[in-house]
Amino acid sequence: EIVLTQSPGTLSLSPGERATLSCRASQSVGSNSLSWYQQKPGQAPRLLIYGTSNRATGIPDRFSGGGSGTDFTLTISRLESEDFALYYCQQFGGSPPVTFGGGTKVEIK
């Protein structure tokens, strides 16, 4: 199983600041196979980024993804109030084919 470790567990920032979230894989992950989701309380996850760096439909350009191999990042360039939420990375490959990271909570400082 490919284990995804997200850090930090919680990120305390102010609106307007830059957020950098990390996702580290226990084995190399293909660049097409790494995705990021946002989840707010009481809601289903929402796809933000697929294929490491491609924004999903309707996602603002303050969200960007990068990385390769075992180290991936999600960056929010300037936090807006609606961005305070939980974020998960997800990979495809291995057995089971799909795994998620444990999540990073971005909270208002």
Next chain:
Amino acid sequence: QVQLQQWGAGLLKPSETLSLTCGVYGASFSDSYWAWVRQSPGKGLEWIGEIDHGRRPEYNPSFNNRVTISSQPSNKQFSLSLRSVTVADTAIYYCARAAFFHYMDVWGKGTTVTVSS
């Protein structure tokens, strides 16, 4: 606009079978994979399995052969069956559409399933 609507029983006793169905609206059924994901209280996301347009399912081995995912293309529906549930299966269950590289771009609203004696 693509929508997934899911339904099924929300309260089960231990040893019973969880059954959920997800209807697909506004999208072709044959072009995608169709997945189930769950989220236990206060915890992260766990992939249960998925089925493709060829009706070949794939499952997370951690469910120890308790899972069956099936599809009914003529009705644009797919279903989840989880046998012999325990308290540990209490969770919100989501259906989702998965693309070729298995990122999930459309999600149902989720069904809260509670297992309690």
